[in-house]
Amino acid sequence: APTPSSSGPVAFPDGFLWGTATAAYQIEGAGAEGGRRDSIWDAFCRIPGAVRDGDDGMVACDHYHRYRDDVALMKGLNLDTYRFSTSWARVVPDGRTVNREGLDFYSRLVDELLGAGILPWLTLYHWDLPQALEERGGWPERDTAYRFADYAVTMHEALGDRVGVWTTLNEPWCSAFLGYTSGAHAPGRKSPEAGLAAAHHLMLGHGLATSALRELAPEATLGITLNFTVSDPVDPTDPADVDAARRDDGMFNRIFLDPILRGAYPADILDDVAHLGLADLVLPGDLELISTPIDVLGVNYYNGGAVSARPQHAGGGAPEGTAGPDGAREDTVLWETRSPNPVPDGIHHHSRGLPTTDMGWEVQPEGLTRLLVRLQQDYAGPRDTALFVTENGAAYPDAVQADGSVDDQDRLEFVDAHLRAVKDAIDAGADVRGYFAWSLMDNFEWALGYAKRFGLVHVDYGTQERTVKASGRWYAGVARDNALPARPAARE
C-alpha cells in the first residue's frame, strides 16, 4: 500500500518559496527593438539546420511587450517569486557600451513584480552572449569573464536595491559543452579544448561577478544555478561501468561543483582531461575567486542516467519507437549517441525503459531526492549554502480541447512526483528552501524551437493568447496552501 507521503497531502516548511522560471531569449522576442543587438543565439538560429523548423527568438512569447499581463498571470498563480534572466545583448549590445533602453525594460519588469508582491530572482546569464563578444573569441577567451563581471556590476547598479536574489550563470555545463564541444547549442563550435576553456572562463566570470557584487552589497543574496544528473552505473558490479559513471558525474556535476564550493578541480577529472590544456588556463588566484562564498545553490534537475562503458544494443530495454540506442530519441537528438562532454569515449547512456517525456528524457523523481541529499552533505552544508530547485518540469504535447482548455495530467503528475521527492530530501536533512517550475509558459526550447512545450501556461503562438493549463491551476493551489493535495490518482 502507498505510504501517506507518497500519495497523501504533503506540507512544505514555512517560508518555502514557490516560483516559476523563464529565460530572456526563450520568451522576450523584440529581437531588434530597444537597441538590442544579436546574441550568439540570434546568429545560431540563422545557420540552416541548426534549430528545428528554422525557428528563432525574434518574437517568441512577445514578453517584452506583454510583461505586465504576464506578471498579472503570475499573481493569479499565487507565485512568491519569479526567476527570469536579463539579456546581456539587450543591456550591452556591442559588448562594451551600456544601452539605457535595455536596462529600463528590466527596471519596469522588476517594478511590476514588486507591485504584484512577487520576489524578483534574477539570472545574469542564460546563454545569450552578445555576438560581438563571440566574435572576439567568446567564452574560450579569458577576457569574456571580465566583460561578464562588468555587465554584472552594471545590472546591480541599476537594480541592486530591488532584486532579491542574484544568480550569475544558468547551467554553465550547457554553455560550455553543448555550445563549444558538441555544437548542439550556440555558438555551435565543436572542440573539446574550447569547451573546457569555456567552462573555466564561465566559472571565472561567476567568481569575478560574485566577488564584485559582494563588495558592492555585502548583504546581497548571491548564487549560481547548475544542471545536474544522477549517474548510476548500469552494472554496479562491473568496474568499467562504475568508472564510466564516475566520469559522467565528474564532467556533468563535479567539474563545476568542486571549484565553486571546494575551491579546487576534482583530481580525477584533471587527470582525465590532462591532454586538453585545462590546467594551463587556470591562473594563480582563479580558484580563490571561483570559490567566493555563495548564499544559494540553484539546482536544475530533469533526469538522471544509467551509464555504461558499453553501448546499449538496439532494442535492449528501450520501448520500440521511443528511444534508440543510448536512450536518444531520433527527433530530439541533442546528444546523438555520444556524450557531449569533452572526454566522451566509453560513456554510454542506456535506456532503462522508464516512461519518457516529449524530450525523450526518462522520468526519475527519486533521483532528485538522492541528488539534493548528496548536495547538502557534500557541498552546500559544509559551506552554509541554501539549496533551491531552480528548474524542474516536463515537455509534453498539449491536447487543446474544443473550449481552449488544456488538461495536462501528465505534466501535473510529473511536478507532483518531483515535489514529493523534494519533500523526501528535506525530511532527510537537505536544506531546500524553494522550487521553481520550468516553465511559466511554453517558449522557445533552444535547438528544438517551439516544438516542445514546458509551460504551466499554454501559449498560442499565432495569437499570443495565454491559457493556464490544468497543471498551472493545480500549481496555484499548491503555492497558496504551501502544500500538495492528495495525489490526483489517490483522489478517486
Ligand code: PNW
Ligand atoms: C535547461 N541536456 O536546458 C535550460 O535551463 C532551459 O532553458 C531549458 O528550456 C530547459 O532546461 C529544458 O530543456 C537544458 O541536454 C538543455 O542535458 C539540455 C540539457 C539540460 C538542460
